Amino acid sequence: MNLWETNLQALKARDQADDLLPVLPDAPPEWRRVTLVPGPHPTLQVQGEKGRPVTLHSPREAWKEAEALAARAPLAPSRPLLALGLGLGYHLLRLLPRLDPEQPLVVVEQEPEIFWAALQSLDLTPLLSRPHTALVVHPDSGEVISHMQKRLHLGNGSGVPLLWGHPASLRAANGFYEEVIASFQAPRAVPSRSYGLKKEKLRVLVVNTDYFLIPEVSRALKQLGHEPQIILFDKRRDNGEEVLQRILQRVADFAPDLVFTVNHLGFDREGLLMEALNRLRLPSVSWYVDSPAIILNLYGGPKSDLSYIFVWDPTYVPEVQALGFTQVFTLPLGTDPETFYPQPIADLSRWRARVAFVGNSMTQPLAKKLERLPSAPEFLDLFRQLLGAYQAQPHRRLALLLEEQGLVQHPLIRQMTTSERTDLEAGVIWAATRDYRLECVRQLAPFKPTIYGDSGWQELLGASFRLGPLVNYYDDLPAIYGATAINFNATSLQMKAAVNQRVFDVPAAGGFLLTDFKEQLAEVLEPGKESVCYHHPEEIPDLVRFYLDHPEARRQIVERGRARVLGEHTYRHRLQEMLAVLRRTM
Numbered sequence: 001m002n003l004w005e006t007n008l009q010a011l012k013a014r015d016q017a018d019d020l021l022p023v024l025p026d027a028p029p030e031w032r033r034v035t036l037v038p039g040p041h042p043t044l045q046v047q048g049e050k051g052r053p054v055t056l057h058s059p060r061e062a063w064k065e066a067e068a069l070a071a072r073a074p075l076a077p078s079r080p081l082l083a084l085g086l087g088l089g090y091h092l093l094r095l096l097p098r099l100d101p102e103q104p105l106v107v108v109e110q111e112p113e114i115f116w117a118a119l120q121s122l123d124l125t126p127l128l129s130r131p132h133t134a135l136v137v138h139p140d141s142g143e144v145i146s147h148m149q150k151r152l153h154l155g156n157g158s159g160v161p162l163l164w165g166h167p168a169s170l171r172a173a174n175g176f177y178e179e180v181i182a183s184f185q186a187p188r189a190v191p192s193r194s195y196g197l198k199k200e201k202l203r204v205l206v207v208n209t210d211y212f213l214i215p216e217v218s219r220a221l222k223q224l225g226h227e228p229q230i231i232l233f234d235k236r237r238d239n240g241e242e243v244l245q246r247i248l249q250r251v252a253d254f255a256p257d258l259v260f261t262v263n264h265l266g267f268d269r270e271g272l273l274m275e276a277l278n279r280l281r282l283p284s285v286s287w288y289v290d291s292p293a294i295i296l297n298l299y300g301g302p303k304s305d306l307s308y309i310f311v312w313d314p315t316y317v318p319e320v321q322a323l324g325f326t327q328v329f330t331l332p333l334g335t336d337p338e339t340f341y342p343q344p345i346a347d348l349s350r351w352r353a354r355v356a357f358v359g360n361s362m363t364q365p366l367a368k369k370l371e372r373l374p375s376a377p378e379f380l381d382l383f384r385q386l387l388g389a390y391q392a393q394p395h396r397r398l399a400l401l402l403e404e405q406g407l408v409q410h411p412l413i414r415q416m417t418t419s420e421r422t423d424l425e426a427g428v429i430w431a432a433t434r435d436y437r438l439e440c441v442r443q444l445a446p447f448k449p450t451i452y453g454d455s456g457w458q459e460l461l462g463a464s465f466r467l468g469p470l471v472n473y474y475d476d477l478p479a480i481y482g483a484t485a486i487n488f489n490a491t492s493l494q495m496k497a498a499v500n501q502r503v504f505d506v507p508a509a510g511g512f513l514l515t516d517f518k519e520q521l522a523e524v525l526e527p528g529k530e531s532v533c534y535h536h537p538e539e540i541p542d543l544v545r546f547y548l549d550h551p552e553a554r555r556q557i558v559e560r561g562r563a564r565v566l567g568e569h570t571y572r573h574r575l576q577e578m579l580a581v582l583r584r585t586m
Contacts, residue, residue, distance in 0.1 A: 004028050007119040010128040018134040020147045022112040028120050034113045042121045044088055044114065046172050048523075054172040055522055056087045056114075060535060066090035070098055071393045072400065074162040080104035080154060082161035082184075084177045084318070085169020086137070088118045092127050105133045106152060106161065108144060109169070110176045112137055141179040148183075155184055163318040167497050167519060171314050174330065181321050197257055197283060197586050202226045202579070205256040207247065207266035208233075212473055213289065216336040217260065220571040224579075229254050233266070244273050251282065258582070259284040263292075269299050278304035283582060287331060288312060291429070291494045293319040293397065294422055306586075310578060313498035314520070315395075329581050332524060334574045335504035337566055340478050342510035348483035351476075355449035355544060357441055357488040358471060358480060358502075362434035363456030369427040373420060379412050383427065390428050391435065395496045398425035433493045434460075440490040440516070441465075443540035447548070449488065452480065481511035485554070486544055489515035499524060503531070504569050507561035512554045514543055524569060530561040 004027075011024065035045045039059030048054040058065050069091045074081065077100035083092060086109035099105060107127075109115055115137045118124060127133065134152055138144050148154045154161050163181060170177050204221055208214045208230045221228040231250045233243050247266060251259070259277060264286045267273050277284050283306040288295070292311050303324040310331040311317060320328045373379065386401050398421060402408045416424065438460050441451065445464040451457050452468040461467070471477060481487055489502045497519040506513040507525070515521070517533040525531035532547065534540050547554050 003123060004120045007124050007128060010125040011119070014128055016135075018152055020134075020136045020138050020144065020151075022115070022137060025116075029113075029116055031113045031117065033111060034117055036117055036121065041090075042088065044117055044121075046111065046114065048172045049175055052523060054168055055519075056166075056168045056172070057090055058517075058519075058535075062088075062090050063094070066094040068393055068395060069166070070094035071396050073098065073164045075099065075103070076162060077103045080106055080152070080161040081164055082148075082154070082180075083107045083164050083166070084180065085109060085166030085173075086114055086118055087166050087169055088114075088121045089124050089127060090122065091166055093122065093124070096126055096130065102132060104152075105130070106148065106154070107133070107135050108148075108177075108180060109135075109137045110139055110141075110144075110173045112139070139176075141176050144180055145183040160184060163322055165315070165318045167315045170317060171330070171519075171523070174314075178317075178328075181318065182326060197579070197582050199257060200225070202257045203254060204228045205247075205250060205254055205259045206230045207259065207261040211262045211265065213262050213287070216334075216339075216571045217262075217287075217575065219336065219338065220575040223572050224575060228260075229256070231266075244268055244276075247273060248276055251277075251280070256282070258282075261286050263288055263290055264295055264299065267299065271299065271303075274304050274307055278306060281306065283308060283586065285310065285578065285582070287578070288316070288320075289333060291426075292316050293323075294425055294494075296320060296323050296325075298419065298422055308582060310581075313495055315496040315498075327585065331574055331578055332498060332520060332569070333501050333504060334569045334571045335501075335508040335565060336571050337508055339474055340481070340505045340508035343479045343482050347479050351480045351483035353450045353480075353484045354548060355444055355447045355486045355488060356452065356468075356480060356484040357444070357449060357490075358452040358477065359437065359490070361454055361456030361460055362430050362437065363459060364454060366427060366430045366434060369423055369430060372423050373427065374412060376412070382407060382410065382412060383424070383431075386424075386428050387431050391432050394432060394493050398428070401428070429492075429494050436493060437490045440537045440540060441488070443537050444488060444544065446541060447544055450484075477505065478509045481506045481509035484511060485551075486547055487511050487513045488540075488544075489513055491516050491518060504565050507531075507558060507565045508570075510558060510562060512547065512558050513561075514540070514547070525561055525564055530557065530564050532557060 033047060037043045037045055037059060041059055041062035043055055043057040043059045043062060045053050045055050073095055075098060081103060083105060086107055092107065136144055136147060161184060204226055206214060206218055206228045218228045218230060231247060233246065243266060259282060285308045288309065288311045293316055305326055307325060308327040309320050309325050310329050311320060312331060312333050314330040317328050317330060385405055389401050389405055390396060402413060407413050448464060448466065450466045450468050452471045454470060457467055471480060487506050491500050499518050499520050502513060503515055515533050517535045521527060521531060521533060527533050532543065534543055
């Protein structure tokens with residue numbers, strides 16, 4: 001039998017009492033909203049909510065991608081696991097061997113055509129024949145929520161599900177899945193009042209801790225006709241109570257319509273500022289450009305329905321929502337064309353290079369992080385064990401690593417504070433990023449690249465590399481990007497699916513970028529046409545050699561990429577989108 005018949009037979013044989021499914025056709029139906037993309041592993045392209053196509057799986061790395069996603073699934077036999085997004089089912093098939101046979105699994109998918117495509121693409125009989133599994137496929141979120149609450153009894157007591165999202169599906173149907181997720185969070189009473197965000201011109205209090213995004217955000221707000229006002233403080237010297245009082249005093253004096261910060265900077269861990277803003281019914285935005293799951297783990301206190309979290313990596317949305325934040329949205333990074341634009345030829349001469357990489361070696365930040373952790377040899381052995389496990393399957397949280405390595409009850413782990421556990425998790429990610437970057441950068445050795453960064457590179461690299469100085473983001477990078485034939489990028493491992501700043505800044509400055517593949521890349525710059533990427537470090541030398549030998553191909557990539565960035569990916573675009581979300585949901 002072909003796959004369709006095999007899966008259909010298994011589907012009809014299962015107990016469908018808990019399912020919510022469209023009518024089952026006897027023959028494969030025609031598709032209008034999805035496209036099957038052939039390749040080493042079939043994948044699916046769907047139309048996202050924003051009108052752009054979303055590819056649900058990597059055609060070359062579908063199973064490896066699925067294995068990494070399954071490794072991050074929350075496993076607790078006593079609680080149902082809500083799998084948001086079916087895709088073609090790769091990740092679900094990889095999940096099953098890890099799942100306790102008694103743990104209920106509920107698979108939710110908005111688009112029936114994706115369900116039909118999955119039945120034609122993979123042998124799903126292990127999933128379809130598994131007991132304690134419910135299939136919920138329906139385009140209306142209200143029907144889905146009602147079915148799960150009434151039929152599956154999800155939503156209270158032990159029925160509160162664990163959330164596990166398929167990243168590409170979440171991006172394609174973000175609004176649908178956000179409504180499903182929100183249905184399992186406690187409703188909050190919102191006093192009736194007219195919010196300032198409905199005004200055409202907004203007063204925005206921007207909390208500044210000398211973070212690189214603040215000038216760009218402030219400039220974009222002004223360009224959009226709003227009035228930003230910056231409040232400055234030094235997070236290393238100013239104590240928390242002083243910062244809190246200064247922010248509240250500025251709120252009283254400036255009467256803002258919105259408070260904006262990056263990475264929750266300025267908010268105290270006890271939640272006093274958030275509670276005060278909630279009493280004033282004053283909305284706040286925190287745009288995360290580092291791991292929110294690690295940072296927010298340190299913040300206690302009450303949550304507010306007016307606290308908006310924007311994350312640059314969509315895979316963090318379910319994790320942040322699980323911490324009690326109801327307003328969580330995805331917002332990628334961007335660029336500021338007033339800083340990054342093609343520089344005059346005279347300004348480029350000192351930076352001319354065939355291949356260059358600008359980045360931190362991570363050796364010094366890692367050393368400082370390790371100084372805050374136990375120095376006993378036994379603990380260092382534990383750290384190396386966790387690092388090895390993380391490198392084998394990146395992007396897993398510390399709790400899962402500890403469980404898989406049998407270290408949850410280890411005395412050195414049990415006596416750690418929450419802050420120390422956060423440092424440990426960050427240290428593992430930074431060490432893995434250091435090793436990954438080193439592996440990638442070493443592939444550039446035949447081309448004698450220039451490495452701009454900290455002194456840690458001297459410890460890691462040999463004579464095949466020319467080590468440049470530390471460079472200033474605003475003063476030097478635009479010229480470096482424009483003067484270098486091939487700018488290289490190796491993304492931090494804290495970024496699971498998102499692309500980093502360089503992906504937007506380099507094209508805006510008129511430069512060519514070779515970057516590692518991330519799922520978000522295909523959404524912001526079309527690979528092969530507007531960007532060039534590698535999937536494995538071994539691919540780097542051949543790609544560098546090809547594009548060095550074909551300057552016209554480089555020029556076309558740069559022109560198309562720059563036009564796309566300027567048309568869709570500036571900070572003005574990002575702030576427009578952010579404010580539209582606030583006004584739509586407030």
